[in-house]
Amino acid sequence: MTHLQNISLPGPTITPITKPFWEHLKKGVIMLQRCNTCEEWIFYPRAHCPHCFSESLRWEQASGRGVLKTWSIVHRPGNAAWKPLAPYVVGVVELKEGPSMLSHILTDHSNLAYQQEVEIDLITAGNQPLPFFKVCEEELN
């Protein structure tokens, strides 16, 4: 995916609330919010807990692992910037911590399987490392 460096892709539109998530990624760690009241993990970042509405949240390192809940091989991207990279895979990853997130899945199309274990693979596009995912190494053997 080194060719990502040469294409101008739409980066994240970072807000004051979400900034810590992206800043931690620059240091190579994935941190998610966790509620101090109900202990639920939260994604995407918010100013409050969507489970119990507490405003007392902390940032905590996450495993960076999850299972592939669903995926699509995108042949005709909705955003023109992605056209040179098609077909590529996007998927919904259910993180070990509970929340689901959408991501780019770096894998051979023949490796895609429901509930397959995936792990984070930080890919830098522009100045911002993005939490892409790949199939766990041990699963490939």
Added chain:
Amino acid sequence: MSAAIVGIGELTPVRYSENKTTLSLIAESVAAALKDAGLQKDDIDGLLVGPQVGETPQHVPATVAEYLGIAPAMANTVDLGGATGAGMVWRAAAAIQMGMCETVVCVLANKHEKGHVPTSPNRNPIREFDVPFGASGANTSYALLKRLHMEKYGSKQEDFAEIAYWARKNAQLNPKAMFHGQPLSVQEVLASPMISDPLRLFEIVMPVAGGAAVIVTSEEKAIRGQHLPVFLKGAGEKITHRAVSQAPDTLPFSYSIPHALDQAKMKIEDIDLLSLYDCYTSVVATTLESTGLCAPGEFGDFIQNHTFGHDGDFPLNTHGGQLGFGQADLAGGMSHVIEAVVQLRGEAGSRQIPDAWHALVTGNGATLSETTALVLGGTP
């Protein structure tokens, strides 16, 4: 419930509009609905419109009211994506029952110009957390939900293709439909280009220009109308999420449809027309599963073992659905309301369902995020 639909106006969809504005298409749609209802412009004292029409991001109801030359006593924007049309109908009835107004026009229209690329100042969580990963637009979001259904239940591409086949088949009896004169075989659906795997081109609605309006009024006024009134018997609505990654693991219409049927004191077996929102084949699949006509994951058996024309076991989207009719943006959702009214009035001509008394109408916005269901009933 004591409100009824007394007027409908629907523009014939065209692939691309020329020399039109959204406001001009709104006015055309409202004029057609007023004519159908036998009412005058000044009878309208309520207005429901979609968001950001006529390139105005704010004050949409006032902009539309001024353009039409009306002074409504109740005006609102309804912003529920494809569920907007159905959502407008019960909101109109609610405003009438509250005594705010008596006659509400619900209108949606879309200009669709060739080469026009909409630009969005979007800074919502989808723009921040989906777009940077390569997921832009509805096709990929719906592809993810379709893939989940296939993996979870073993549903097959052939089953989904059958839904596109019936939409096009039904469109052959609707001269207004975009795909009138262009039937489609299951094989052609399966051979159409892959857009966002597992969704193929012919499983996806075609964007068109068009518009639609319905007029909702009090029972007292409705029974003096020039058509048989079509009454709102029940409604249900649920908004569960926005981004596909945040979708719950429940059937999308598991709240809205039972709620609408309960309000109408009916069972799904009492329904004569299924007018189900169909931006993609997979949406019809999960909506059918939400009705209880088949168990979760079993729409394939259901679709393979029944017929869905006006003369079939389960008449479904007899106007061709949006897959056959075309999707004029939010007005596409209103086409399901309008077809229900046409059928319940007994005015559907060569595609008339015999003994059509009750219709289930659904609307769906974003990625099965905003779901609305209506039960409409004809005049006995």
